[in-house]
Amino acid sequence: MTTVAEKLDTRGMNCPLPILKTRKAINQINIGEILEVTATDPGSVKDMASFCEQTGNRLVASNESTDGYVFLIEKA
């Protein structure tokens, strides 16, 4: 079970805010720690994957729940 170091709620926000807020939140945590991001923007599913690929951070999980989309990102 991965422990989440920080949670970020971007529900209701639209592109590019979820990515910009994720960037800021990632900067605040340590390498190896996990950030959990919740979003409602359907574009964020592909964008978050692309963001992680570009920045070298690891997208541990990308799921859809009743709250919206939930992403787990491990800082690299």
Add this chain to the structure above:
Amino acid sequence: MSGTAENIADNAQLDAWLNSRLDELLPEKLEEIDASKTPSMSIIATKGTLDWAYPPFILASTAAALGWKVDIFFTFYGLLLLKKKLDANVSPLGNPAMPMKMPFGPQWFQDYDWPMPNLLMAGIPGFEKVATGLMKKTFKNKGVATVEELRSLCLEADVNMVACQMTVDVFGFSTDDFIPEVTDYVGATSFLPVARKSDVCLFI
């Protein structure tokens, strides 16, 4: 002379060997160089209306979030995006592709695209203010950041913003009108070398 003939044969052999080695090594090496390089983007922002204020700031802030180096050159009406107090408006007049939809009321009402005759858009005082208000409201409803917000996110992420000195003079602006974060007032001669070296270059 036999020595020269041998040399030529040696050289041809060496070239062939080098070529085959390069074919082998180069793709990997190039990929390595590309991966270790910080991507960069240069934007030339030339428009000052609300609808056109979004693209440069959205692209710049996103690129910065991806860790790219970003430079924006603001020129002509794009200069208005650097004003301390952003006051970008939008006019549906002469903007024929702009949908005119209402950001409030029942869904069927919001979905309706209002036909706006040019005469109406040109003739009614305050039409532009109303259209601007509607666009801002629509963007807010959809959870899109304001232009001000995106601009400060860009600045926070070290997006480098420079202004065109010539158009500042032409339009009678003073550098005091602009945010102090503008790093330089320069000409095309200074910006083009930056743009030349960037991976992505956009004229907006």
